[in-house]
Amino acid sequence: MMQCQLCKKQATVHLTEIINGLKIEKHLCEHCARKEGITITTNMPVKELLSDLVNSQQQAQQVSQLSCDDCGMTFGQFRKGGLLGCPNDYQVFKEPLLKLIQKAHEGAAKHVGRVPHVNSSNIVPDQLKIMRLRRELEQSIEHEDYEAAAKIRDQIENL
Amino acid sequence: MTLDYRHVATWMRDAGPLSDIVISSRVRLARNIKGFQFLSKADAQQKLELLEYIRAGLMNSDLANELTFLKIQDTSPLEREILVERHLISKHLANSQSPGGLALSADESLAVMVNEEDHLRLQAMSGGQQLMETYQRLVKIENILDERIQYAFSPDFGYLTACPTNVGTGIRVSVMLHLPALKLTGQLDKIFRAANDMKLAVRGFFGEGTEPVGDMFQLSNQTTLGKTEIDIINDLISEAVVPVVDYERKAREALMDEKPIELDDKIFRALGVLTNARMIASEEAMYQLSLVRLGINLGRIEGISLETINDLFLFIQPAHLQYMNNSELNPLQRDMARADYIRHRLQQ
Numbered sequence: 001m002m003q004c005q006l007c008k009k010q011a012t013v014h015l016t017e018i019i020n021g022l023k024i025e026k027h028l029c030e031h032c033a034r035k036e037g038i039t040i041t042t043n044m045p046v047k048e049l050l051s052d053l054v055n056s057q058q059q060a061q062q063v064s065q066l067s068c069d070d071c072g073m074t075f076g077q078f079r080k081g082g083l084l085g086c087p088n089d090y091q092v093f094k095e096p097l098l099k100l101i102q103k104a105h106e107g108a109a110k111h112v113g114r115v116p117h118v119n120s121s122n123i124v125p126d127q128l129k130i131m132r133l134r135r136e137l138e139q140s141i142e143h144e145d146y147e148a149a150a151k152i153r154d155q156i157e158n159l
Numbered sequence: 160m161t162l163d164y165r166h167v168a169t170w171m172r173d174a175g176p177l178s179d180i181v182i183s184s185r186v187r188l189a190r191n192i193k194g195f196q197f198l199s200k201a202d203a204q205q206k207l208e209l210l211e212y213i214r215a216g217l218m219n220s221d222l223a224n225e226l227t228f229l230k231i232q233d234t235s236p237l238e239r240e241i242l243v244e245r246h247l248i249s250k251h252l253a254n255s256q257s258p259g260g261l262a263l264s265a266d267e268s269l270a271v272m273v274n275e276e277d278h279l280r281l282q283a284m285s286g287g288q289q290l291m292e293t294y295q296r297l298v299k300i301e302n303i304l305d306e307r308i309q310y311a312f313s314p315d316f317g318y319l320t321a322c323p324t325n326v327g328t329g330i331r332v333s334v335m336l337h338l339p340a341l342k343l344t345g346q347l348d349k350i351f352r353a354a355n356d357m358k359l360a361v362r363g364f365f366g367e368g369t370e371p372v373g374d375m376f377q378l379s380n381q382t383t384l385g386k387t388e389i390d391i392i393n394d395l396i397s398e399a400v401v402p403v404v405d406y407e408r409k410a411r412e413a414l415m416d417e418k419p420i421e422l423d424d425k426i427f428r429a430l431g432v433l434t435n436a437r438m439i440a441s442e443e444a445m446y447q448l449s450l451v452r453l454g455i456n457l458g459r460i461e462g463i464s465l466e467t468i469n470d471l472f473l474f475i476q477p478a479h480l481q482y483m484n485n486s487e488l489n490p491l492q493r494d495m496a497r498a499d500y501i502r503h504r505l506q507q
Contacts, residue, residue, distance in 0.1 A: 111317025
């Protein structure tokens with residue numbers, strides 16, 4: 001348990017500030033934080049949202065190994081960093097994400113706001129293809145599969 | 160310096176409705192581009208491509224005449240800090256080592272951050288409580304861009320954002336409130352608790368993770384999914400802005416009725432410090448300026464305009480001070496320059 005720097009109770013407010021290049025960390029309990037005039041954001045951190053998502057160890061293992069073919073992000077990585085890797089992650093991690101999303105948005109799971117002009121779901125722009133190919137190219141070079149790399153490079157050039 | 164920062168943003172000159180308490184309204188839309196990875200997985204090359212793609216999208220559109228496009232990497236560290244102090248870019252973008260950009264209108268009421276947490280963060284600002292007008296203005300920009308750029312979107316989850324807490328509308332609607340009387344009467348806790356219950360975020364002057372300075376508080380929505388943009392805006396206004404403004408007004412009236420001498424004492428001491436200090440740190444200056452602002456709004460102080468106070472809130476910050484003095488200043492020199500600048504402006 002981390003102690004509050006002022007009263008030694010459990011610290012629940014953790015702040016890192018960079019002031020003039022100096023990193024200052026503060027660990028306070030909620031009471032002292034308020035006394036210090038620190039606003040406690042009600043924005044529940046992603047990590048906190050994630051922490052009680054999965055119950056059993058085994059489930060947790062399985063979920064954290066989910067991984068996206070497009071960007072390489074695993075659910076485990078997302079849990080650590082709090083940011084997704086690409087739009088496709090919403091599909092790949094749909095099940096565990098849904099719980100998190102509902103928790104963050106007052107139970108909502110469906111968008112009801114504005115929509116783009118073009119419903120772009122059936123159009124895959126060349127950009128996306130190039131992106132995928134470039135990643136495959138990197139991988140094949142990494143694996144020293146130069147034959148495959150040459151083919152991919154041709155494909156990219158033809159687009 | 161790419162731009163001229165000697166004056167406050169023009170939009171701030173139009174104080175807008177409820178401006179005795181609501182300093183400004185701000186609306187932000189988060190968008191990502193279909194076909195590109197989010198920034199956590201994009202490498203430097205992809206970030207460069209994104210920057211160029213978005214720059215072209217903006218600058219080849221009807222918006223070209225009103226926008227200036229800055230590449231963050233082309234700006235000096237001081238200019239980046241100035242942009243942060245003007246609330247035009249986030250600290251995150253300012254400190255980023257990878258390619259980022261800012262498209263800015265001349266009056267600074269429109270600012271588009273490129274490659275921040277999302278590919279695009281479109282923001283519009285207005286004085287006072289003008290959330291709906293600000294949103295409508297921003298939507299026009301978003302529409303123009305929509306014709307040139309495909310946003311990452313899913314019918315279920317709406318606009319897809321790097322952080323699932325922004326998904327759906329991708330909207331953040333916020334007001335900057337000046338709440339000195341609630342602070343003086345010890346009622347801020349009440350506001351924070353109420354905000355918490357309503358799923359709203361309360362932040363300091365510089366957004367996420369910052370402390371309040373000068374009794375300025377930013378109130379914003381957190382829920383971005385399952386409600387329309389219009390409902391999110393209307394709810395923030397009716398459930399939060401209107402009641403908080405009302406509380407602050409009542410607290411100001413109560414202070415005037417019940418403790419007029421104590422109130423005047425605080426206000427005029429603050430004015431005394433600001434007009435006489437030879438050295439002043441920025442936190443103290445903000446604190447005293449907040450009281451003077453209250454004094455002006457309550458008619459206790461005459462002959463100093465709110466515009467002057469708004470100017471001071473901006474120009475006493477470290478990067479602006481150094482910019483106006485045209486030299487690098489250490490903290491001690493800044494405290495001196497700050498005190499000089501404040502005395503000079505308040506004597507006019």
